[in-house]
Amino acid sequence: MYAQVMEGLRILEDGIYLDGTFGRGGHARGVLQRLGTGGRLLLMDKDPEAIAVAEHEFGADPRVAIHRGSFTDLAHWSTAQHGLDGVLLDLGVSSPQLDVAGRGFSFGKDGPLDMRMDPDSGESAAQWLARAGEAEIADVLWNYGEERMSRRIARTIVARRAEQPITRTAQLAELVASVMPRGKPGQKEIHPATRSFQAIRIHVNRELSDLEAGLDAAHAALRPGGRLAVISFHSLEDRIVKRFIARHAKAPAGNRRLPAAEDFVPTLRAIGDARKADSTELAGNPRARSAVLRVAEKLGENPAACAGGTR
CATH class of the missing domain: 3.40.50.150 (Vaccinia Virus protein VP39)
Incomplete structure (x- = not known):
């Protein structure tokens, strides 16, 4: 290109x-x-x-x-x-942003759940997930990630954060994967957290x-x-x-x-x-x-x- x-x-x-x-x-x-x-x-x-x-x-x-x-x-x-x-x-x-775990963009590398393209501006993904309501999280996942399981994921995020803050990319990736239906044997699928990470990143960075x-x-x-x-x-x-x-x-x-x-x-x-x-x-x-x-x-x-x- x-x-x-x-x-x-x-x-x-x-x-x-x-x-x-x-x-x-x-x-x-x-x-x-x-x-x-x-x-x-x-x-x-x-x-x-x-x-x-x-x-x-x-x-x-x-x-x-x-x-x-x-x-x-x-x-x-x-x-x-x-x-x-x-x-x-x-x-x-x-x-480079995806490849550096410390930037928090990748579900494949454990790091701080940040996702900000400008780390000196706005709130991180972790900060947003800590304060956003269940309906707001579900709307972001659906509107920006077209995630069909948006409501279930949002409900699980709210329940999990009441027990422990969600501050790491691996935490969020595991949480999303835990509520997603399993794919059919032999069927090639994207990582279950792909759409959720995309949606949250788009929202955090406007x-x-x-x-x-x-x-x-x-x-x-x-x-x-x-x-x-x-x-x-x-x-x-x-x-x-x-x-x-x-x-x-x-x-x-x-x-x-x-x-x-x-x-x-x-x-x-x-x-x-x-x-x-x-x-x-x-x-x-x-x-x-x-x-x-x-x-x-x-x-x-x-x-x-x-x-x-x-x-």
Whole structure:
């Protein structure tokens, strides 16, 4: 998907680009390789460990500016207010976050039940589970994880925490597994705690509301002809991105019973269909199997002219 991202961004040598989810810099390196001396790359991440990597690897490059924070803050970052030729958002948790037990994202590694992408902000998963009501926990598991056993899991969490605080990832993973029905012999299934961990992580980090705000901010910051590239890893994220692009690219369906609305003026156009990782990438990165890339282009005052791909 790396090559597809670079192609989708259509990088100009003197362009200004924002990587709103730096992670460990895989995409940032690709953008920098394509930029000339007059180009600029703006890097954002709310994870302090990611920012430390960015400072170490790119801090001395005069083309690079680095800011710790969520991509929802890009409207308040003065460096990003001069107009952008491309914005990249690679959503979800990064591989380093999953691989470090101390971050609390993985049910496969015992560690503190944290799950915050920014460990200095908000409450941890353990703190939320200690105070949330049974109905709230069940709603989060269902709405963000589509977990069919959400009510049973929530009820068990509330009962268990009355006996002992739930502070470790292994505790939560074991608790969820204990109430899940057993799979059929020989049937390959995901770990029983997968959906619950995903749902709690999304809730703790406000990922879906941040995505909506971040898309609006990116749309406002893009210059005509600029590209928005978003990589999603589950259907909830992808649905938000798909609807966002469609809302700005296509006129809403009319209703003959209502007064005629003002003429719709598109401000985005979708670039191709949703794209997925090919077999070569999946062989080297199995986590990319659920990744979906969508790309859109910002239109200018004359959408018909921009639709041809000219700038």
